[in-house]
Amino acid sequence: MPTLVGWHVELEFTEEGNRTSAAALVRLGDGSEMRARGYAMRHPTDPEQLRVGEEIAGSRALMDLASQLLQKAHAEIDDASGRNSYPLTQ
Template sequence: MQTIVGWHVDVEFTEEAGRTRAACLVRLPDGSEMRAHGHARRHPDDREQQRIGEEIAAARCLNELSRALMRKAGGEIEAETHIPAHLAM
């Protein structure tokens, strides 16, 4: 099997006062970029574990990015076929 194209998703985090924010960016082969954001908040009774906040914020960010990619693909299908696209998540 030959790889034709590869995508790289960048995820950056900021942390402040028990809150973690993630910003995701993917550059697509058509030259467009898609961005998304996610967040996590540590419960005051929980121990501080940076990695867990990052994982939750990244999962939420990637989920938002996934939905945006589905909308983009659906719009492109509709533009080509002139038929409403119904893409399941």
């Protein structure tokens, strides 16, 4: 029977002028948490599209979280195996 595991991910956005920031948090099944931030800047001549700024800032924060998760996983592989592992993408 498969094991069901879940992670809780939160994203919060702040709009200030032409800058959007995203704060991301993931809570893992082992009780650890990781945090990341992402930013987006709107050119002053572009129309306001808050959703687009959120998507860009949010995706950047999530990419940072993905990188942190990959580093964590490889550190755990290295600790368990006693040798260096290498991610396929960095």
